[in-house]
Amino acid sequence: MIFEGPYDPPDGALRLLNPGPAELVLNRRGSSVWKVRTEAGPYAVKVGYPSRTHAWTALAPAREAAVLRQLTHERIFSGEWEYGTWAAQPWRRGDSLYDRWAPCRKGEAQPDLGEALSCAAALSGLHGMGWVHGDVQPAHFLLGEPDGAFLIDLALSRxxxxxxxxxFPYRGCLVHYEAPEISAGVLDSGTATPTREADVYALGAALFISATGWRHVDYPDGASREDQRWAIVTRPHRPVNVPGVLGGLITRMLSRSPADRPTGAEVCETLSAAR
Incomplete structure (x- = not known):
């Protein structure tokens, strides 16, 4: 059976949240995401189902809920439905890092070091709590909350x-942001072990693509995931043409050796000193 979506919030979610109007905001890769109004404020309801390529996407909402319950005291809901699981969490406002830096890609502005620092602080904070994210990408940093960037989509976190x-096993993330050791592990065995070092590499790749529009490694737009991973394992990353301190920092973050990359805290220290 092919699952396409979008799927409405299941009855279990509706009974718990007693929501008002609902707005579909995303449907891709095995997840329908709705913004719903509740008496406690807006909530994001994620409805997971098997995608064309992955069965684990059906379990992702409930897995993320299990992670969030260990990281926050907010009201997090989850349950099962016919084709998978669903979860609800408070709605996060803000623009993605990629959207916020659109003027940089047009040559109209320089990357904002304060915003880069805010993203690094969010990731470093997660690491400080003993977790790795496992799926760092520009869309998962939301800029606009009063306390700085908010790091979302924790379904792959460990x-x-x-x-x-x-x-479910970790089978890599969005390949555009995978570190070479993650891509190598997935090619070798189908799974890998997410690490803080791989998260930092992914942050470097996220900052680079948001500032320039270029993926960190060159491969054709239509390349298969396997070919993308081979490129990441076997080819050097593109020259980092981001000026100033941020460019030098991204270059270090994209080091092939995990031991040569700065930690999340060190990224924060470098950006704080440069502001």
């Missing part, structure tokens, strides 16, 4: 106990 009913 660091605590996850119920067996919603757990």
């Amino acid at each position: 660091g605590g106990r996850i119920p067996r009913s919603c757990d």
